[in-house]
Amino acid sequence: MNTKTKRFILPESEIPKAWYNIVADMKNKPMPILHPATKQPLKAEDLYPIFSEEVSRQEMNQTDTWIEIPKAVREEYKKYRCTPLVRAYGLEKALDTPAHIYFKNESVSPVGSHKLNSALAQAYYCKQQGITNITTETGAGQWGAALSYAAKAFGLELAVYMVKISYEQKPYRRSIMQTFGAQVIASPSMSTKAGRQILTEHPYHQGSLGTAISEAIELALQTPNCKYTLGSVLNHVSLHQTVIGLEAEKQMEMTGEYPDIIIGCFGGGSNFSGISFPFLRHTLLEGRKTRFIAAEPSSCPKLTRGIFQYDFGDEAGYTPLLPMFTLGHDFAPANIHAGGLRYHGAGTIVSQLKKDGYMEAVDIPQLESFKAGTLFAQSEGIIPAPESCHAIASAIREAIQAKKEGIQKTILFNLSGHGLIDMTAYDQYNAGNLINYELPDTTIRESIDKLEKLV
Amino acid sequence: MNTKTKRFILPESEIPKAWYNIVADMKNKPMPILHPATKQPLKAEDLYPIFSEEVSRQEMNQTDTWIEIPKAVREEYKKYRCTPLVRAYGLEKALDTPAHIYFKNESVSPVGSHKLNSALAQAYYCKQQGITNITTETGAGQWGAALSYAAKAFGLELAVYMVKISYEQKPYRRSIMQTFGAQVIASPSMSTKAGRQILTEHPYHQGSLGTAISEAIELALQTPNCKYTLGSVLNHVSLHQTVIGLEAEKQMEMTGEYPDIIIGCFGGGSNFSGISFPFLRHTLLEGRKTRFIAAEPSSCPKLTRGIFQYDFGDEAGYTPLLPMFTLGHDFAPANIHAGGLRYHGAGTIVSQLKKDGYMEAVDIPQLESFKAGTLFAQSEGIIPAPESCHAIASAIREAIQAKKEGIQKTILFNLSGHGLIDMTAYDQYNAGNLINYELPDTTIRESIDKLEKLV
Structure with a gap:
């Protein structure tokens, strides 16, 4: 024994008091993210309509090795x-x-799960910027559950588009999100143009992460004072x-x-x-x-x-x-x-x-x-x-x-x-x-x- | 903040290196446990057929304030x-x-849950005594899940009688027990006389904790080298x-x-x-x-x-x-x-x-x-x-x-x-x-x- x-x-x-930004230490930096139409590299500001400003800047930051973790996080x-x-x-x-x-x-x-580490940061930056509502999508539900608690912790309203097949097969995760106070919508849904289009063509569509992302982004863009959040990638x-x-x-x-x-x-x-x-x-x-x-x-x-x-x-x-x-x-x-x-x-x-x-x-x-x-x-x-x-x-x-x-x-x-x-x-x-x-x-x-x- | x-x-x-036995410090000790037929106080030995010898002695111990926690536990x-x-x-x-x-x-x-604290001790004492099989009952499944892991940790075979309505309504807890390697039987079952009697009279009986206890005790008494365990009371x-x-x-x-x-x-x-x-x-x-x-x-x-x-x-x-x-x-x-x-x-x-x-x-x-x-x-x-x-x-x-x-x-x-x-x-x-x-x-x-x- x-x-x-x-x-x-x-x-x-x-x-830790700071996160580690590995890009600052990489000799070969990742190639730039491109605008899908112009094929030109994006700047942080180009992401502001979708994400909070601070995470948009973090997304593009190739110089600061350490980024301070806010005290509230x-x-x-x-x-x-x-x-x-x-x-x-x-x-x-x-x-x-x-x-x-x-x-x-x-x-x-x-x-x-580990998902809470980023959910808390993303919710905090939205709150700090004066945002009141956030949206996201979730597949199996780990990210959605984490963000639901994070939104509650920082006083934000959250709408989660959950892939329909998971919504039905994983009722516990749906229920966890709801208990933390989130709105959970099975995707595809009638609440967005993207969802309505799919449902019109395929009334029994079981949903996919791609569709849920489209719905969450659309809702964020159409809701006053609202941003979108993502749990990986x-x-x-x-x-x-x-x-x-x-x-x-x-x-x-x-x-x-x-x-x-x-x-x-x-x-x-x-x-x-x-x-x-x-x-x-x-x-x-x-x-x-x-x-x-x-x-x-x-x-x-x-x-x-x-x-x-x-x-x-x-x-x-x-x-x-x-x-x-x-x-x-x-x-x-x-x-x-x-x-x-x-x-x-x-x-x-x-x-x-x-x-x-x-x-x-x-x-x-x-x-x-x-x-x-x-x-x-x-x-x-x-x-x-x-x-x-x-x-x-x-x-x-x-x-x-x-x-x-x-x-x-x-x-x-x-x-x-x-x-x-x-x-x-x-x-x-x-x-x-x-x-x-x-x-x-x-x-x-x-x-x-x-x-x-x-x- | x-x-x-x-x-x-x-x-x-x-x-902790020892558990605290409060009975040793009580002026008014609990009144004795009585044999249901003779109404005479039971001794530790009277419990040996059902429980491991060490927990039977612990059950009756009114003198030792501290009882050492075995190193393996x-x-x-x-x-x-x-x-x-x-x-x-x-x-x-x-x-x-x-x-x-x-x-x-x-x-x-x-x-x-806290149930593991006792499950590990009970499984250990059975193993130490040379017991190979243990039984128990579970309602909602917290105790059953804890004992399932404890049995696996100490190399014992475990049979859990799970109240039938929980077995059907709480499939996750059943599955947790099975993943740890336990046999889980919906109670009432055909595997015991007590279960068969109830099922004969009420084929659709949904089970009760009382029935599950009866089945678990009966199986323990009829199985070579087997003891029964209980999670509370x-x-x-x-x-x-x-x-x-x-x-x-x-x-x-x-x-x-x-x-x-x-x-x-x-x-x-x-x-x-x-x-x-x-x-x-x-x-x-x-x-x-x-x-x-x-x-x-x-x-x-x-x-x-x-x-x-x-x-x-x-x-x-x-x-x-x-x-x-x-x-x-x-x-x-x-x-x-x-x-x-x-x-x-x-x-x-x-x-x-x-x-x-x-x-x-x-x-x-x-x-x-x-x-x-x-x-x-x-x-x-x-x-x-x-x-x-x-x-x-x-x-x-x-x-x-x-x-x-x-x-x-x-x-x-x-x-x-x-x-x-x-x-x-x-x-x-x-x-x-x-x-x-x-x-x-x-x-x-x-x-x-x-x-x-x-x-």
Whole structure:
């Protein structure tokens, strides 16, 4: 029996005072975001109609390495931060591996995931600017739940467009948002032109993230004193999530080890960026050798099988053009239970870092992800979110490899959230009803070929 | 904006090394548990066929003030303990009260409630004795979920009889238990004589806690090397839960305050005992004046409207006779969403303490409980379990009273669990579908009158 420290805890006074803006330290900056019609680079001001001014500036900031976290946001972080860094003794034992496995436990956030780190910041900046109403979209509901609490905390009215199939299949997440006081609308809806058009053509349309984004942006543009918010992909969201890695850096010091491998699951990139960037800083500045692994679902493999190319951020093609690894904006990912990873592209910073060889990516089949999640639950006591299962699966692969090689490696992964609201997914897995979705090269090629003429 | 400490955190080294056995400090010990046929006091050995030997001895222990927590149990506690003590600045502000409100956050346990504190101990003692299989029953599923993880942690096979209506209405909790590796059987079932009898007479029986207890005990008695476990009511369960109050005592010292009022919601008594007993020690030994309030649902008011009397612990009358405040063992509580509080009696220690005037009780109507829980969610970010809402409602009553009197009181309550798996209850509340169940005196009297001839 091991009597060493299991959870490394930092006091409230160690909550970071600034976010880390990795772009300032990158030799090759991400290529500019382009206006879809003029193909000219956008300025921060071009984003003001949609986003709050401060996050618009953060989105374009390539010079300031550290961006101060407002005091009011840090006060809200106190409700759950610093989150624990945990040595996964139970998982190590189950794998009989010489590897030391650590995880940063973002599942202790009251809404159950890391999403709150950016939701609080975005809500605060809107409030500070005198905004009264905000909108967003949500798929599985992690982002929507986080923003619902954040909006309440800063006294904003929130409307969430929730993909209709999730609205119906995940009633608990809808109910969480409503309990925090948000308006939740199943998308497509009759409340926007975009929604009405789709419903007129397809009365039984089940919704998609792309449609929900269009509806949320439209409502924001048509409502007085209202802004739109987004939970991943964009630079400012990754920025806010660096509190994860900044804390983890101090906590790894407490362990006396430095990670050889750092892993996050990958949808749009926010939790992966959050755990990685503060450690990547030492690679960029000091040449420190660390492997960074993005674990994506094999049914939505933009980093492992997509191409680097300008593409739209949404399905319908309403957003600016982003330089990113993509499967094509109308790529339709299979209906896996890790809803938060069903996105066609990777954020522009991560895409540039991948292009420049600073990081790796692996794709994890759905069944392997749930097998890993179940082993983790039984050995560590926490049922992980289906998204987080991908990071765990990747960590397990590395731990098994370490055993084969007989090397004591130090692995750190981000547990982005718990799966207590996703138990239907485990039910399906336990019942043997889940499958691995095969994704033929031709499907990807067809989707990517359509991008040729964009820029 | 308040920049003072919000969460008071203890390091792993402060996890208690012994549980506090309040009975050793009580002048008036609880009256003995009686054999139902002979009416003679039971000895620890009489419980060996059903429970592990160590918890049987703990159940009867009236002399040892401190009982050592086994090292292996403390190692498991490290996965989530020490839990935070939180200053509820948000709630204080929402109530505009001069009271200082603190809560002990047991909802951060990986299974979402305090139940794990005793589940780990009970599973460990079974394992230590060479037991291979254990059984239990569960209503809403908090206890079953906790024991499922505990059984897996110590390598035991577990069968959980889950009340059929919960099995069908709370599929997430069933699925959590199964993901941890437990067998979950809807009760009444065909796997026991007790279940078969009921199903033969009532094929569509929806189950009850009493029936599920009978099935779990029967299976334990008929399975080689198998014991039964229980999640509340009994003395050894309250004993294990004292880790809550022992930690809170140290954490209140960190705040520089001592609670004037300590509150726990009340079903069988385990979480109330856990938070209260270590503080009550100072009342018993030093005459320290603190108010202890058990918050029970007004639809199941054993402490406020029941009588002190020997009664059975279960509906069917299979258990020994317990001296307790009770509504009568065949009292049928209304179908409130706080399933964990739907129990007819109070544990024997709490009953004696109530009889001797060391504590108070209040009854909270269902609508008041959810109103309190929603205010707490919106001001503190955590959606509380329907059971915990009763403690919150009582704390709010006291905070409002403090405001009326213009007195700065210090209030501590136990947040026994989160409500993320209970969102259907909030849905019903938000939709205006919940009611307060009126409970006429005649209903209680009828139920209590039947007890007259028991002892």
